Amino acid sequence: MDNKKYIGLLNYMKDLGSVVVAFSGGVDSTFLLRAAKEALGDKVAALTIVAPYIPRWEVSEAKELVKKIGIRHEFLEVPTIIDEIKLNPKDRCYLCKKTLFSMVKSFAKNNGFEYVVDGTNVDDINEYRPGLRALKELGIRSPLLENGLTKSEIRELSKELDLPTWNKASYACLLSRIPYNTELREEDFDKIEKSERYMIDNGFKVVRVRCHKDLARIEVPRNDIKRLIVMDLLDEISLKFKEFGFKYVSLDVQGYKTGGFNSDIEGEVKQDAKRTFTRG
Incomplete structure (x- = not known):
């Protein structure tokens, strides 16, 4: 492929010599894994985290x-919710990444790999x-970021490489569906996952089901709202979501x-981005 960035x-x-790729199956990590294989052959391993807040599908x-x-x-x-994030603090992503990627680093060291890389x-x-910020502190390498690749470029290159993820919708772990400072419960992740999968299977490829205890708040892109507001479909969705465990x-x-819950901490958002990526 004749592309300078690639x-x-x-x-x-x-x-890098040899790497463990933190692999979720999303657009970025799939592209990174494909590039790693081309560059390093069998000196690559994919490592996928399995946790209560990672959808089984x-x-x-x-x-x-x-x-x-x-x-x-x-x-x-990771069979249970780690103690540091059980109350879903504002810095839960930092705490979670610090814990999980420390485990990934241990795996890499114990199996003879020189670096851990992720799809940022x-x-x-x-x-x-x-x-x-946690990844930076742990010395995790981010090859896509360090080589100046944007999301649109990654999608374009993925298409050229015939990767099935080139047009896959962006996703995030289910922790992002719960308001900050709310106790995390595995039963909530289960009903969120089932609800979102139901919506995806019904043609809403981009969807978030935010969980406010017994209430589900559905987010779809604005241009999908009109398609969603059909009484028979709304009745069906309501029935299914209640089967999954929601009351409302x-x-x-x-x-x-x-980042549907980030508007409450907008100032911290900007400061964190500035602090994390200030280059010294």
């Missing part, structure tokens, strides 16, 4: 993707992602927005 990425990966998709790429695939089992890209630094079901008329 060639630069391959050379960057070769210089996403783990299944990750398995299939790695199988197609043809790379060693391992799983980091250039666009991520403009969002509230305190977890990126609502629609956010403002539509989908990334």
